[in-house]
Amino acid sequence: MNLLFANDRAGEYPPSWYAASATPLAPFPALKGAHRADVCIIGAGYTGLSAALHLAERGYSVTVLEAHRVGFGASGRNGGQVGPGQRIEQDALERMVGREDARKLWAIGLEARDLVQALIARLGIDCAYKPGVIHADWHGRDVPHSHAYAEKLAREYDYTEIETLDRDAMQAIVRTRAYQGGVLDHGAGHLHPLRYAFGLARGAVAAGAQIFEGALVVDIQHGPRVRVQTAQGHVEADHVLIAANGYLGGLVPQVAAKVMPINNFIIATAPLAEGTVLARDLAVADSKFVVNYFRMSEDDRLLFGGGESYGYRFPDLIRTVRKPMLEVFPQLAETPIEYAWGGTLAITMTRLPCFARVAPNVLSASGYSGHGVALATLAGQIMAEALAGQAERFDLLAGIRLPGFPGGPMLRNPLLALAMSWYALRDRLGR
DSSP states (O other): OHHHHHHTTTOOSOOHHHHTTTTOOOOOOOOEEEEEHHHHHHOSSHHHHHHHHHHHHHOOEEEOOOOSTTOOSSGTSSSOOOOOSSSHHHHHHHHHOHHHHHHHHHHHHHHHHHHHHHHHHHTOOOOOEEEEEEEEEESSSGGHHHHHHHHHHHHHHHHOOOOOOHHHHHHBOOOOOOOEEEEEEEEEOOHHHHHHHHHHHHHHHHOOEEEESOOOEEEOOOOSSSEEEESSSEEEEEEEEOOOGGGTTSSHHHHHOOOOOEEEEEEEESSOOOTTSSSSEEEEEEEEOOOEEEEOOTSOEEEEOOOOOOOOSSOOOHHHHHHHHHHHHHGGGEEEEEEEEEEEEESSSSSOOEEEEEEEEEEEEEETTTTTTHHHHHHHHHHHHHHHTTHHHHHHHHHHHOOOOOTTHHHHHHHHHHHHHHHHHHHHHHH
């Protein structure tokens, strides 16, 4: 199944609140005939657009190929949270890669957050960036760990922007009895993801990059000069950057073996009275294995992501997400749901991103595992650096061992479904 077309109409943004509240870019042309570029980038999400921006600003001729529209995939559909660090905690990273490399990965995570903020300011992107993300603990036993981790980051990594919250402090901000405490990261933030993608695209084009939409890549022919083939044309380039993430399909089998697409879903309520669910304009993600994440929109809607679904076809979106929403906010039982959408992201076995040299002149970055707003933006910059000869950060990330998913393409999704069902059951049983 080609996930580029499994749940969406060709060239159309999903019916999301994001699409409804963003001024769309004028369509970019389709690729027809033969083209030549220093660099061809496959995918116009955060990774591809960031790479295009940074390479064009270095003077490279850049062509970006997008199968649908700019920001069409996870970049235009996600929860909008921008956090420092990696997807997994530093304790686990220290065990996985050693203390020295764990520190380097923490620094990269901070640089990712800082880059997002810097690009918003430099390019004048109107994406409603706001500071503050809460990690909310579902079980009381998890709160001491969250507080101890905040203390570790302050003590060992000089990160002092996290405020610990007990049960009363949490429930004073998040109007629910579901959460027993947690932390508030003042150094993290949240934004309108599609408007952010549009801002990156405008910046890339202003710097000289060319973007083509409706340009589905069907083949890559490797060599000193790489030929990237679409249905109606091709690009010959000295370098190729692959930024397709969850929509990679079978284009690069060695990457696809380590990066698995999964679907995620968000609903938006009708506008709520002030303070109905959140006392402050913060984003929240909780401690469940099947994570709930939410925040308020600029027009006072609750944007709530969560729910379980296995298989690549989208389920009944409102039903799927409304259930966990009401577990957190039962006061919304009679509130209408006015938008519902899904999208495809990509995870790895370790939840660390997958950076790979597919060939000497072909690089790939993907698998951000739900931490992609910041990391994908930085990934584009890191690939641009590597192409220009500054490969230290790319090589550090590419050197992390990422196991492939067991079972190969045929069995990995059923096996993941079994694993996620088990952990979801643990969530429900409170274990």
